Amino acid sequence: MTFEDNIGTKCIINGEILPAEMLNKYSDEKYTACYEVIRIIDGIPLFYDDHFTRLKSSVQKIQNELEISNKDLRNQITKICEVNNLVNCNVKVLVLLYEKEQITLLHINKFYYPSQKEYDSGVKCCTIKLSRSNPNIKMINISYKAEIKRVTAENGAFEVLLVDDNNKITEGGKSNVFFVKGEKIYTSPEEYVLKGITRQYIIDVCVKLGYEVIETLISVDQISNFDAAFITGTSINAMPIKIIDQYTLNSSENIVTQKVMKGYNSLVAAYIEGNSNKK
Structure with a gap:
C-alpha cells in the first residue's frame, strides 16, 4: 500500500x-x-x-x-x-x-474538482475489460488502481468505463455511469457495482424529477442508441460524457442530464446549509 x-x-x-x-x-x-x-x-x-x-x-x-x-x-x-x-x-x-x-x-x-468548462462541454471516457474483485466492498486494490491510472493516461481520458466479459459496461473506474434515452435513465444493477453514495442520491433525484430509472447492463455496441450519458462521483457530482471510445454524445446539452445535474447540485446545497450548525 x-x-x-x-x-x-x-x-x-x-x-x-x-x-x-x-x-x-x-x-x-x-x-x-x-x-x-x-x-x-x-x-x-x-x-x-x-x-x-x-x-x-x-x-x-x-x-x-x-x-x-x-x-x-x-x-x-x-x-x-x-x-x-x-x-x-x-x-x-x-x-x-x-x-x-x-x-x-x-x-x-488528492482531489480534482472539474471546471465549469468541463461540465458545459462534457468529458472523454474510454472502455477497458476490467472488473472489481468484489464491487460491493470499498477496498484498496493497488493493481486495479494502477491499471485504471495507466489506461486513463494512455487514452487522454477523464475516466475509464469497466466492461465485463460479455462486453457490458458496469461502472466507471472511480465513478458510476448512467445512460439517457428520452425520459428514461439506465444504470447498472447494484450487484455489479460499487454502490456509490452519489449514485444513490442521483437515483433519488431522477425519481423525484419523474424519470424512470431502469437498472440493467448496457453493451458497448448499444452506446450509439442513447441520447446522453453521465458519470457520478464524490468529486465530480454528475458529469456529462462527450465521448466514449469512438462514440460521441451530446450529453451536456441534453435536457434530462441538465435537470439531473441541477437537481443534485440543489440537494448538495441544501445538505450543506442544513448541516452548517454541526461544524
Whole structure:
C-alpha cells in the first residue's frame, strides 16, 4: 500500500495527530484496507452518515465490527481539516485490518474538482475489460488502481468505463455511469457495482424529477442508441460524457442530464446549509 494520494502535512492515526510521513509506517502489504473518500464543503463532510454506514458495512464483510464510533470519526474529520488549514477538500478514511487488529487513518486526499468548462462541454471516457474483485466492498486494490491510472493516461481520458466479459459496461473506474434515452435513465444493477453514495442520491433525484430509472447492463455496441450519458462521483457530482471510445454524445446539452445535474447540485446545497450548525 502506498500513500501517494496524500497531500496534507498532517494525518491522524488512531486519533493522534501526526506528521503525514507517519503514514508510510502502514504501507505493509499484510493489511487489508477498507476506505471512504469524503468530500468536505465549507468544513462539512458531505453525506457523512452514508459514508460511515458504508465503511461499517465493508469492515463487517471482512472482519467484524468497526471499532471507531460515528461521533469520533466525525470529530476526527473536522480535526484533520483544521490541522491542514482546509475547509474545501477530500478526506480519505482508511481502516486497516490484520487478524484482529484495526487501525484507523485519516489524511487529506488528492482531489480534482472539474471546471465549469468541463461540465458545459462534457468529458472523454474510454472502455477497458476490467472488473472489481468484489464491487460491493470499498477496498484498496493497488493493481486495479494502477491499471485504471495507466489506461486513463494512455487514452487522454477523464475516466475509464469497466466492461465485463460479455462486453457490458458496469461502472466507471472511480465513478458510476448512467445512460439517457428520452425520459428514461439506465444504470447498472447494484450487484455489479460499487454502490456509490452519489449514485444513490442521483437515483433519488431522477425519481423525484419523474424519470424512470431502469437498472440493467448496457453493451458497448448499444452506446450509439442513447441520447446522453453521465458519470457520478464524490468529486465530480454528475458529469456529462462527450465521448466514449469512438462514440460521441451530446450529453451536456441534453435536457434530462441538465435537470439531473441541477437537481443534485440543489440537494448538495441544501445538505450543506442544513448541516452548517454541526461544524
